[in-house]
Amino acid sequence: MQIGVIGAGAMARALGGRWAAAGHEIYFGARRTEAADELAAGVGYGARGGSIEEAARFGEVVLLAVPVDGLDAVLRATPEFAGRVLVDCTNAFEPDTAAPDGAAGFVLAEDAVAERIAATVPSAQVVKAFNLCAAEVWADDAREFEGSPLSVPLCGDDPDAVRVVAGLAEDLKLRPFLAGGLHRARYLEAASVLTVGLWFAGYDSRAMLPPLSAAFATRDQQ
Template identity: 65%
Template sequence: MRIGIIGAGAMARALGGGWAAAGHEIVVGARDAERAAGAAAEIGGGARGGTIADGVRFGEAVLLAVPVSALGEVLAAGDYAGRTIVDCTNAFAPDSGKFVLAEDAVAERIAATAAGAHVVKAFNLCAAEVWAGTAREFDGQPLLVPLCGDDAAAVARVTALARDLKLEPFHAGGLAQARYLEATSAFVVGQWFGGHDARAMFPPLAATFAEVDG
């Protein structure tokens, strides 16, 4: 698959490196040509750097791996019509040691701004180091990746990209559900930074209900 990656930071390099290793073609687009070239070199697999417009034009799927504050400029810099946009962004704002959302529904704003594109929220719950690492199972359970999107073909495309990273994706609902995925990220990351194991708050599926409701 041809993937345009917009951004040259840790998330761009982590996800891009995995996709390059899986055989995908990648163009990294960034405002700074030197940073784009450096990220492409680290990603490897023949990835090359370019402008934001280059990355958007190249990709069948386009990963937005930029700060939320840069989205306006990024979305104005290319024609996203017909593209699958993979939105891994989080609108975090520090608040007394925890995290709050500076914006309630980033994925919905992206969809409203990028006319003709198909947005899928994905990869926003874990840090770049998780995606760059090799661990894909924790406490005997595979690492699940929720996807939120309305277009079936776009969700299927991102599902395949997640599986190429040896992850277990699942469709968690339409794009209207993405705001809850964004809120979950803010809450859970805040708990991790506070030293609490967010995973331990939830029992496994088999133990979720004591009794089946009649």
């Protein structure tokens, strides 16, 4: 599959690099084409680099891996996004500046980034995915923890687009979770700011939830 990756940072490298290794055709696009070229050369597997417009035009699927505060300018200046499957892996918080304040310092600067993307490019099919873990997790070889496969919740309104992104998750040896329509993506974004804040505070976020076999409650009697 042809995948355009917008951005030249850690998330672009982790996901784009893994997809390239899995056999997909990757085109990195960035405002500084030199950065995209350098990233493509480092990834190898025939990956190419160039402008944002070129990457968007190339990709059947386009990964948005740019800072949230730069999304609007990128989306409005790139008509090539129309008709594409747009994968939104962004989070609207800045952990590097919040970390000194501990877990309570991690808050969202924006409540629903994925919904804003869909409103800005209404002809695209937006799927929220890959936002719960740091780039280093996606770049690492580990795909199973305590006997459970690492999973990726997906939120989107177009079933075909969600199915495509689910397949891309499986190509990275991840298990996709179908988590509902795009209106539920804001909960993934909130989950990210909560869990990352806890991780920075030294807590194991996975310990908050029991395994599925022990997760069910009974209805209260009226």
